[in-house]
Amino acid sequence: MWCGLTTRDTEQKPCCAAEALRRIRRLDAGGVAVGLAMLDAVFEEVAALGLSAEEPLKNELLRQVKIYNYIPPQAEVAYAGALLREYRKGA
Numbered sequence: 001m002w003c004g005l006t007t008r009d010t011e012q013k014p015c016c017a018a019e020a021l022r023r024i025r026r027l028d029a030g031g032v033a034v035g036l037a038m039l040d041a042v043f044e045e046v047a048a049l050g051l052s053a054e055e056p057l058k059n060e061l062l063r064q065v066k067i068y069n070y071i072p073p074q075a076e077v078a079y080a081g082a083l084l085r086e087y088r089k090g091a
Helices: 007-012 017-021 039-049 054-068 073-090
Strands: 024-029 032-037
Touching: 024 039, 024 073, 032 054, 039 054, 039 073, 054 073
Parallel strands: none
Antiparallel strands: 024 032
8 A cells, every 4th residue: 555554454544634535424413414534433443342321432432533523512412412323323
């Protein structure tokens, strides 16, 4: 890879901003359609933690999504709820 990452690494983390943009997934957060990068990877990482209680799960989803995406502080509650709903769809 030109990024210097192994094949396994490229499946998990993007090598650059352009690669991250290719991994955007749409989500309804409080009635607003938003695009979030790396959502599938975040869901996999959070699932591996084995969290089941709602608040710790929402907090961890939001924390990890914020690694790759800007989330306005005033929208965090809406995003956390949307992330939890989307996460549970796939669980």
